[in-house]
Amino acid sequence: MIRPYRVVVSKPGLDGHDRGAKVVARALRDAGFEVIYTGLRQAPDRIAESVLEEDADALGISCLSGAHMTLFPRIVKELRDRDLHHVIVFGGGIVPNEDISGLKESGVAAVFTPGASLQSISSWLETELDARTRASSEQ
Helix, strand or coil, rough: CCCCCCCECCCCCCCCCHHHHHHHHHHHHHCCEEEEEEECEEHHHHHHHHHHCCCCCCEEEEEEECCHHHHHHHHHHHHCCCCCCCEEEEECCCCCHHHHHHHHHCCEEEEECCCHHHHHHHCCCCCCHHHHHHHHHHC
């Protein structure tokens, strides 16, 4: 890891199941990331404000309620409205395979479904953020 990256982890919407998000947040922390967990039932605009206020490099969002096709794109839009184009957005939860391409088209960089290893999530995020850091330092 080039530097300690700041990651906001959040649970949008009315989904009250946060165990997975907390486990991912802890794994990212243990891998050397600075993690800010915003808690349950966050509105898309509030999540984007947290990312802005925390000067985060990435945002991890988790949805188990089935509202991912509505909430994830709204969160990405809220980030873009705040000029946070550099923030890497990744998601997880109960997301059918047929929805993943639509989420990626909306700006979600990766979607991790049940069974994804914590190592694969932290490694992917570190690789993505290191690549962005290298690219921006070369400019």
